[in-house]
Amino acid sequence: MATPLSARSFLDALRDEGVTVVEVGDWEHHNRNHKGPWGPVHGIVVHHTVTTGSTATVAICRTGHAALPGPLCHGVITKDGRVHLVGYGRANHAGLGDDDVLRAVIAETSPPADNEANTDGNRVFYGFECENLGDGADRWPAAQVEAIVRVCAALCRAHGWSVRSVIRHLDWQPGKVDPRGPGMDWADVQAKVAKRLGAKPPGTPLPLPQAPKVSVSQLAAAARKDPKAAGTPVSYAGTRTVEAALVDAGLLSKPLLDGHFGTATVKAYAAWQRRCGYSGAAADGIPGKSSLSKLGAAHGFTVTS
Template identity: 70%
Template sequence: MATPMTPAQFAAKLRAEGATVVEVGDWETHNRNHVGPWGPVHGAMIHHTVTKGAQTTVNICRNGYAGLPGPLCHGVITKDGKVHLIGYGRANHAGLGDPDVLRAVTNETALPADNEATVDGNRHFYGFECENLGDGQDPWPEAQLLAIERVSAAICRHHGWTERSIIGHLEWQPGKSDPRGFTMAWMRERIAKRLGVKPQTTAPPKPVKPVVDLSRLVAAAQSDPGRSGTPVTYAGVKTVEAALVNGGFLAKPYSDGHFGSATVDAYAKWQRKLGYSGTAADGIPGMTSLKKLGERYGFTVVA
C-alpha cells in the first residue's frame, strides 16, 4: 500500500530505469479522478490492447470509446518499446476484481485464483496497455517486453515492492485473458532479476531540443497553400506539427511540413486552449503561445 507517485516522479522513475518515454498532451492531468479516488496503490497491472498500430493504440487508450471513456491506462507500450504516457490518476483499465488477489498483492504472497469481481482496481493499480492483438499469434518484440520489465521495475523500486506487486489483468478479473502471448510468472522472473541490479546512477544525456524560428514559421503559416498555391517550406514546421499531433490538435495525415489550412486550424485550437479568442486565436503563431507549445513538447523558440 502506498501513495501514488506524482506525475513528475512517475516519468522520471521510468526514464531512470532506461525506458523510452513519450509524453502525450496534458497527460499529467488527464484522468477520471472526478468519479472516484486514486490511491492508495498496491501494484501495477499489465494488459494487451487488441489493437494494431502505435498511433491508433495511443489514441484509443487516451480517448477511450463509446461506453468506456479514457484514459484507459497510464502508459501505452507500443511494439517499438516506447512508453507513451497518456494519463495520470484514476484510469479505466482494471475494473472490478478479486479481493483475495488484492490482499495477496498487498502482502506480496502467492496469487489465488481470481473468482470474484467486487473490488475497484482502477483505484489501486498503475496500468499499462501494451499494443498487441491478443490472439496468441501476434508477436511480442523484445523491445516491448524489455519496456514492460523496465516500467514494472521502476515502480517497484520507488515503492520498495518486489516483483509480486506486478500482475496481469487475467490474474485480477475473472474472464480476462490479457496479457496473452507470455506468462506473468515469466515476466515477474525478468522483473526480479532487474530489481537485483542497481539502475545506472548517471542520467543519460538529454537530447538536443529542436529550434523553431518564429519569423520563418509565421512566414510559412501566412503562405497557406490553400490561398497562395506556393507554400513556404521550413523544417521547423514539422517540429510544430508533430507537437500539435501529440497534443491531439492535428490529425497526423496533415502533418506534411507545410503550414497549411489544417495546421492553421490546429494551431488556433492550441491558442484557444491557452485562453486566447478572436483575432488572438487566428492560427498564426505568436511568441508566447509558441514558447508554451515548445515547453510542453520539447523544442526551443527563437525570434
C-alpha cells in the first residue's frame, strides 16, 4: 500500500529506469478524480488495447469515448517502445475485479484465479495500455516488451514493491485475456522485472485461461424471447460472459446480471450493434455472428454457431 507518487516523481521514476517517455497534453491533470478516490495504490495492471496504429491508440486512451470517458490508463506503451503519458490520477482502466486478487497483490503473493468483480481497481492500481490487437496473433515487438519491463520495474522500485505487485488484466477481472499474443511471455516479463530489481524471479504464473465459447444460435434464441411474458429474464449458458463484455464496453450498468438475457441486455446489445455500424432492423438487440464475434474479439470469448 502506498500514496500515489506525485506526477513529477512518477515521470522521474520512469526516466530514471531508461523509459522513453512522451508527455501528451496536460496529462498531469487529466483524470477521473471527480468520480471517486485515487489511492492508496497497491500495484500495476498491464493491458492490451485491441487497437492498431500508435496515433489512434494514444488518442483513444487519452479521450476514451462517450460510454467510457478517458483517460483509460496512465501510460500507453506503443509498439516502438515509447510510453505516452495520457493521464494521472484515477483512470478508467481496471474496472471492477476480484478482492481476493487484490489481497494477494497487497501480500505480494501469487494471485488466485479471479472469479468475482466486486472491487474498484481504478482506485488502487496504476494502469498501462499496450498497443496490440488482442487477437492472439498480433506480435509484441521486443522494444515494447522491454518498455513494459522498465515501466513496471520503475514503479516497483519507487514504492519498494516486488514483482508480485505487477499483474495482468486477465489476473484481475473475470473474462479478460490480456495481454496475450506472440512475443508476450508473462513469466519472462516477471523474471526481467525481478532481475532489474535485484531479486529472484517468481514462480510460474497462472496459465492464460482458455477463452470461453458462446453459441450465437443459443444467444439469439434467448434474446428473441419475451422476458416479461415469462415473468423472469431468460437464462442461457454463456450470457454472463456476454453481459460482462457489454459492461466493459460501457453499454450495460451492472457488472454481472446473474446469467440472464433480459430486456436490459437486448437494449445494450442493440447499442453494441449500432457501434459496429448496423442500423434499423439490423440493430434490434438480437445477436448475429458478425457483431458477436467483434464483441468476443474485444472482450475475450469465442463464438460458435
